[in-house]
Amino acid sequence: MRVIVVGAGIVGASAAYHLAKRGVPTTLVDARLRGAATPAGAGIVFPWPFPGDPAPDFALQAAEHLPALMRDLADDGLPTGYARTGGMSVGTDTDALDAEYGMLADLARRPGYTGLGEVARLERGEPARRFPVLPEDTAGVWVPGMARLDGARTAAALVDAAEQRGARRAAGDAALIGGASGVTGVRVGGTDLPADAVIVAAGAWTAPLLAPLGVRVPVYPMRGQIVHAALPGRATRDWPAVRFAGGTHYMLAFPPDRVVLSGTREPDAGFDARATVGGVARVLADAVGLAPGLEGATVAETRVGLRPAARDGRQILGTPAGLPGVVVATGLGANGLTLGPYQGAVAARLALGEDPGCDLAPFHPDRPVPAE
Numbered sequence: 001m002r003v004i005v006v007g008a009g010i011v012g013a014s015a016a017y018h019l020a021k022r023g024v025p026t027t028l029v030d031a032r033l034r035g036a037a038t039p040a041g042a043g044i045v046f047p048w049p050f051p052g053d054p055a056p057d058f059a060l061q062a063a064e065h066l067p068a069l070m071r072d073l074a075d076d077g078l079p080t081g082y083a084r085t086g087g088m089s090v091g092t093d094t095d096a097l098d099a100e101y102g103m104l105a106d107l108a109r110r111p112g113y114t115g116l117g118e119v120a121r122l123e124r125g126e127p128a129r130r131f132p133v134l135p136e137d138t139a140g141v142w143v144p145g146m147a148r149l150d151g152a153r154t155a156a157a158l159v160d161a162a163e164q165r166g167a168r169r170a171a172g173d174a175a176l177i178g179g180a181s182g183v184t185g186v187r188v189g190g191t192d193l194p195a196d197a198v199i200v201a202a203g204a205w206t207a208p209l210l211a212p213l214g215v216r217v218p219v220y221p222m223r224g225q226i227v228h229a230a231l232p233g234r235a236t237r238d239w240p241a242v243r244f245a246g247g248t249h250y251m252l253a254f255p256p257d258r259v260v261l262s263g264t265r266e267p268d269a270g271f272d273a274r275a276t277v278g279g280v281a282r283v284l285a286d287a288v289g290l291a292p293g294l295e296g297a298t299v300a301e302t303r304v305g306l307r308p309a310a311r312d313g314r315q316i317l318g319t320p321a322g323l324p325g326v327v328v329a330t331g332l333g334a335n336g337l338t339l340g341p342y343q344g345a346v347a348a349r350l351a352l353g354e355d356p357g358c359d360l361a362p363f364h365p366d367r368p369v370p371a372e
């Protein structure tokens, strides 16, 4: 059994790692496209399903899988930037925070939802003590189970670990060989690479990769522009992740002095992976408005990534009816660093014809989705 994985983002890298670990001859192909989501991702890990998740078992299994995987990579001496720092929802609206606390405390009490830890209400002033650029009048809700990881380092660690176990790499733009009767491999730079199964983990580019074979999947690029700030002389290593209650803004920190500011969510930018004046200005203005202590911080870096967003908000995982031999694994949108390592592991099982270990019906590539 030979498997080719197209895409070395966090999903494809994880698939290749899990295959190589099982001794399966594996080739990982990547075109190093500008706008890949994984190296741009902020890095917050939310290890539990959100209310309304159509398949909460998947997220619960992912929450157990991730720390074990991070330990395995650490045992191999490979850095991922993973740390269970805890996290908090913050704000000044007491009623909204009480409601958030109630929702999270309810979730934490459900059987199997151990990933959240013991949720607690934080008094006014306490969030600023834990994340010192926040305003003093901010209160919050503490969730010990939140974590962070560095997407670029984690994907690189998975690729290194896969190579150490025999996986091969190929650089270039892959096209699928075959058609409705079955895919038999990929063509890269004029060379045909045969395979018994192909995992397509091409992120936002998955739809254009499958389109020549007449298969449509509901994934599109959602641009995220994100800024890393530095606070020289401040040790940010132990700062928790922050979610601003009632919106989509967040912040998190990395050692030695980095704070990552909430990225834009731009569904209409297509494959344009530029950082724009308007996008970066919005990120900075929002960040200083929410955390005035950042006013004097250094703008260390801007990054742009195209999140592989699904039109109905559900990931895409499985074999399209019109494409035997292919497993499609993408569509994780804003949660791919949290769920991508497990999506890759499940894709590896599917490529080997094994039971995925959870109900994947809500994620089937052929499910009906709203029109574009």
Ligand SMILES: Cc1cc2nc3c(=O)[nH]c(=O)nc-3n(C[C@H](O)[C@H](O)[C@H](O)COP(=O)(O)OP(=O)(O)OC[C@H]3O[C@@H](n4cnc5c(N)ncnc54)[C@H](O)[C@@H]3O)c2cc1C
Binding pocket: 006, 007, 008, 009, 010, 011, 012, 029, 030, 031, 032, 033, 034, 035, 036, 037, 038, 039, 040, 041, 042, 043, 044, 045, 046, 151, 172, 173, 174, 175, 201, 202, 203, 204, 205, 206, 209, 223, 224, 225, 226, 263, 264, 304, 305, 306, 307, 308, 329, 330, 331, 332, 333, 334, 335, 336, 337, 338, 339, 340
């Ligand atoms: C600004 C921003 C912030 C984010 N923050 C978080 C967060 O805090 N927490 C979280 O859980 N998630 C977050 N995400 C989401 C997460 O980063 C993505 O969901 C995840 O990285 C997607 O991984 P992927 O492997 O599916 O795709 P990608 O990382 O995009 O990888 C796809 C790969 O496929 C390759 N490729 C494509 N087509 C071909 C081809 N034809 N041939 C060869 N190679 C090909 C590309 O070169 C690329 O390397 C964030 C994303 C962004 C942009």
